[in-house]
Amino acid sequence: MCIEGKAQAFPFFLERKHVLGALPSLAMSETSDIQPLQPLIVALRRLPGVGVNTAQRMAFHLMQRDQDGARALAQALVQTLDSVVHCQRCHTFSHQTMCPICSDAGRDTARLCVVETPADLAAMERTGAYRGYYFVLMGRISPMDGVGAADLGLSQLLERAQDGQVQEVILATSFTTEGEATAHMATELLKARGLQVTRLARGVPVGSELEYVDLGTIAHALVERR
Numbered sequence: 001m002c003i004e005g006k007a008q009a010f011p012f013f014l015e016r017k018h019v020l021g022a023l024p025s026l027a028m029s030e031t032s033d034i035q036p037l038q039p040l041i042v043a044l045r046r047l048p049g050v051g052v053n054t055a056q057r058m059a060f061h062l063m064q065r066d067q068d069g070a071r072a073l074a075q076a077l078v079q080t081l082d083s084v085v086h087c088q089r090c091h092t093f094s095h096q097t098m099c100p101i102c103s104d105a106g107r108d109t110a111r112l113c114v115v116e117t118p119a120d121l122a123a124m125e126r127t128g129a130y131r132g133y134y135f136v137l138m139g140r141i142s143p144m145d146g147v148g149a150a151d152l153g154l155s156q157l158l159e160r161a162q163d164g165q166v167q168e169v170i171l172a173t174s175f176t177t178e179g180e181a182t183a184h185m186a187t188e189l190l191k192a193r194g195l196q197v198t199r200l201a202r203g204v205p206v207g208s209e210l211e212y213v214d215l216g217t218i219a220h221a222l223v224e225r226r
Contacts, residue, residue: 037063089160091136091153092118101125101134108132110167114157114186116140116174124172132170135160140173140182149185157186161195168196175202 034041037059044055062070087099101107111132115121121134137152161169169190173179183199190197203221204213
C-alpha cells in the first residue's frame with residue numbers, strides 16, 4: 001500500500017478504534033438509564049410470556065406515556081389482592097366466601113365439573129351449556145414445574161364429590177400431557193370411591209375445514225363419533 005493509502009486508512013482505523021472503545025461506556029450508560037426502573041422491570045417479568053425486552057418496553061411506556069394508567073394498574077392490583085379470596089366450596093376467585101355460582105340454589109347439584117383454573121371455569125360458563133357446579137384444581141400435574149398430585153386440591157375434590165348429591169363428575173382438564181395426567185389421576189381416585197366419571201369429548205372444532213385439522217384431533221373425533 002502506498003504512503004498516501006496508509007495515511008487515508010489510518011484515520012479510519014483510529015475512528016473505528018474510538019467507536020469500539022466507546023461501546024462499553026454506551027452499555028454502561030444504557031444500564032444506568034434503566035436502573036431506576038429495574039424493580040418495575042423485574043416485577044413485570046413475573047407475568048407469563050414477558051421477557052426482559054418486553055418488560056423494559058412496558059416499564060418505559062408506563063413511565064413515559066401513561067403514568068395515570070400505571071397508578072390505576074397499581075391501585076387495581078392492591079384492591080384486588082385485598083378484596084378477592086378463594087371460594088371455600090369450589091376454589092374459584094370471589095369477593096365472598098361463597099362465589100355466586102356456588103350460592104345459586106337453582107343449579108344442577110348432580111353434576112360437578114372439574115377444571116384447572118378460574119379462567120377455564122369462566123370459559124365453560126360462557127358456553128351457556130352447563131348448569132351444574134364446579135371445582136377448580138388451581139393447576140395441573142406438571143413434574144417439570146415441580147407440581148405433583150399432592151399440590152392440587154384432589155383431597156378437597158374427593159370430599160366435595162362425596163357430598164351425597166353429586167352423581168357425575170365431569171373432568172374438563174386440558175388435552176395436554178399434563179392435563180391428561182391430571183385427568184387420569186382424578187379418574188382413578190374418583191372411580192375407586194364408586195363415583196361416575198366422564199371426560200370432555202374431543203372433536204373437530206366448529207367451523208373448521210377438515211384438511212386443516214391436525215391428525216390427532218381427527219382420530220379422536222372418529223373414535224368418539226356418535
